[in-house]
Amino acid sequence: MSETIVTTDRLTKRYGDRLAVDAVSLTVRRGEVYGFLGPNGAGKTTTLRMLLGLIRPTGGHATVLGSSPGSPKAVARIGALVEGPGFYPYLTGRDNLRVMARYQGLDDPAVDAVLDRVDLTSRARDRFGSYSLGMKQRLGVASALLGGPALLVLDEPTNGLDPAGMADMRSLVVDVAAGGQTVVLSSHLMGEVQEICDRVGVIAGGRLLAESTVTDLRGASAVKLVAAPFDRALAVAMRVGGDDAVEVVGSAGTGAETRGELRVQADPSVVPALTRELVADGVDVLEIRAVERSLEEVFFEMTGTSSNHQHEVRTLETLEVSR
Structure with missing residues (x-):
């Protein structure tokens, strides 16, 4: 896990007068689950989109798997789910994955394997348009897993899942990393990040406040x-x-x-x-x-957020789980 496969150096993105990402410098090591933690609007998704080459940075630079973000060499080894999955609503879940598999030169057994990993085999013949939000999220993760990418980038992967589905997704992420793949996981659910991530980057207001292991961030017992x-x-x-x-x-x-x-x-x-x-x-x-301090307590100490806001965030997380 000593090899660094993602690095950013003062990566910055500005939209007009608004600074969405402010000089973020981070590192992701091979084989780890890296948690990108911050509230909604903190700059997580914008940073991930720059790492994938979907948008260009205003300043700074990044290296992904030894190449520039968005280069064919890097893209070929990355699986990603960013800002929710998008599929053909009139095709079945399986046929949607078959379309993607054909572009990658993969056959049907590869499709069946990822459907099984996200527990969608029983609903694979249903049209995507009939899926619940949680099922759509699972299919998006399945598409990211096609071909066994070296780097898996997941933006809020438990969004829309019920508690049992969230637990299954966390187990899947841990299993993927145990198999040697690297996972970059963004989330605003602090308990989720604390449970499954090896290292964490804490971001708020577009700035990276800290980057360390979960244990070190939480401090001594x-x-x-x-x-x-x-x-x-x-x-x-x-x-x-x-x-x-x-x-x-x-x-x-x-x-x-x-x-x-x-x-x-x-x-x-x-x-x-x-x-x-x-x-x-x-x-x-x-x-x-x-x-022991929770990761939530550490985050609010870093951001100087009030106890009232802590209650609001917990309420939002509860609503997120219950959707």
Whole structure:
């Protein structure tokens, strides 16, 4: 996975006075699932369209599979689904794929194989125009998988799928990468990216805010402790975790009745030892548990988004799932 197969250097796209993509520099390594994470309108799709050669950048440059975006050499090794699938509505799902397969010099068994991978075999003889949004999305992914491309570019691939379909699609993406193919996956669903992606590029307002592994972005694990009396609990936590590892979140009450909440930057494995030390010192442990930041929390910290907006985004994601 050390070989870089997609690179961009200050890739920029401007539409009149509007800067859609602002000097984005990213790398995608062979065999990984790269998550391009950001809200709708962040510049994800515009960036993917430039990588595929569908639109020209205003500034900067990119290299895809060792070639310029849109070059015949690069296109021949890429499968893509961007901004929803487009097929002949009067043809069946299978016949639509057969048309695409013929352009690639592929035979019918190749079509049947990708239909099976996206679980559409039973509906392959139905006209595309009769498909639900989720089925259309599955057929679009099937078309991208034709020919076993080295790079698979998927723009919001779970759009329109029910929860079971979303889980199946995530499993498919992981399976594709396990087979040696590289996947670039854009999404505004942070839980989805956290679950299946090896590395993540966080984009907002057209700018790449961060690029790293999911683990590194989420940061170190911590232990939440609520205990009383607070001063004694604080002393034990500092003794076990170290002075610099303990953060006072808050406290209430007076004297022996004072209870407080602490956050200890430590591996969850420290919980048993910390609990024993607290009890041995006569501390009442009201709550102790390992906590980890979600990718959602990291994203909102990066963008400085308010808690009200977090609620709005969660609501939008719920609506997306229920469509």
